[in-house]
Amino acid sequence: MSAATTAPGGQNRTGPPGWPAWRRWLATGGLVLVLVCLLPPLAMLARRYVFAESIQFCVFAVAGPALIVLGAPWRFLHLSHLAGRLAAARRGNRSFRPAAGFLIVFIGVSLAWRLPPVMDALARQPALVAAEAVTLLAAGIALWLEIVASPPIAPRLPRPGRAAVAALAMWSLWAVAYVLGFASHGVFHAYDAAGSGLSAVADQEIAVGLVWAVAGGCFVPVVLANMIGWVAGGEDADEEFQRVLRDGNERAVVRGWGTRPRRRPTSSA
Numbered sequence: 328m329s330a331a332t333t334a335p336g337g338q339n340r341t342g343p344p345g346w347p348a349w350r351r352w353l354a355t356g357g358l359v360l361v362l363v364c365l366l367p368p369l370a371m372l373a374r375r376y377v378f379a380e381s382i383q384f385c386v387f388a389v390a391g392p393a394l395i396v397l398g399a400p401w402r403f404l405h406l407s408h409l410a411g412r413l414a415a416a417r418r419g420n421r422s423f424r425p426a427a428g429f430l431i432v433f434i435g436v437s438l439a440w441r442l443p444p445v446m447d448a449l450a451r452q453p454a455l456v457a458a459e460a461v462t463l464l465a466a467g468i469a470l471w472l473e474i475v476a477s478p479p480i481a482p483r484l485p486r487p488g489r490a491a492v493a494a495l496a497m498w499s500l501w502a503v504a505y506v507l508g509f510a511s512h513g514v515f516h517a518y519d520a521a522g523s524g525l526s527a528v529a530d531q532e533i534a535v536g537l538v539w540a541v542a543g544g545c546f547v548p549v550v551l552a553n554m555i556g557w558v559a560g561g562e563d564a565d566e567e568f569q570r571v572l573r574d575g576n577e578r579a580v581v582r583g584w585g586t587r588p589r590r591r592p593t594s595s596a
Contacts, residue, residue, distance in 0.1 A: 354403070369382065382537060389542055389546075430492050432469070440462075486554070486560075490553040504534075508535035
C-alpha cells in the first residue's frame with residue numbers, strides 16, 4: 328500500500344516506499360496516449376492509413392498498458408483496497424499457470440485485432456475501435472502485471488520467468504508484423520491512401536516498422552533488466568528451479584496427489 332515519504336525541501340509526498348515520484352506520471356502519460364488515439368485527428372487517419380491504425384494498436388496493446396502499470400495508479404484511481412487484495416492473492420499463488428494464461432490471452436487478442444477482415448472492419452466501423460481499446464488494454468495490463476512491479480502488486484514469477492514472458496509477448500507481435508512485411512500487395516482493402524503518394528505496400532511496411540519498434544522498445548528493457556538483475560543478484564538457477572518444484576509439490580499435497588517430504592529421524596537423548 329502507499330506510504331508517506333518526505334521529499335527534498337521538507338515537502339511531503341505520498342507514494343510507495345522507494346518509488347520515484349516521477350513514476351506516478353507514467354500512468355497519466357499512458358492514459359493521455361490512449362485518449363489521443365481515440366480522438367481526432369489520429370482516429371480519422373486510422374480509418375485511411377494502416378500505419379495510423381498500427382499506432383492505435385501499439386498504444387492499446389503495449390505502450391499504454393506498460394505506462395499505466397509502471398505508474399502504479401491504484402491509489403489515485405481509488406483502487407488501493409482492490410490492489411492490496413490482489414497483491415495478497417498473488418503472494419499466495421506463485422504458480423506459472425496464471426502468467427501463462429495471461430500471455431496466451433494477450434497473444435490471442437492481439438492476433439485477432441490484426442487479422443485482415445478485422446482490420447477492414449475497423450476502418451469501416453469506427454465504433455469497433457472502442458472495443459479494440461478495451462480488450463487490448465485489459466489483456467496488456469494483465470500481462471504487464473506479471474512482468475513488472477506496480478506497488479503494492481508484485482510479479483509472481485522469478486526474474487527468468489518474467490523475461491521469458493516478455494520475450495514471448497514481443498516475439499508474437501514481431502511474428503505477425505513479419506508476415507505482413509513480406510506481403511508484396513495490399514493485404515487490407517478498406518484503407519485508401521490515394522492522393523497521398525503512399526502506396527498500400529509502403530503503408531504496410533511503415534506499420535510493420537512501428538510495431539517492431541514499439542514492441543522492442545517496451546519489452547526488450549524488461550527482458551534485459553530481469554536477466555541482469557537475476558545474474559547480478561546472485562540467484563542460483565538450480566535453487567530457483569528447486570523452489571518452483573517444491574512450491575508445486577506443496578500445492579499437489581494439498582490436493583491429495585503430491586509426495587510429502589520424508590521426516591528426518593529424531594535422535595533420542
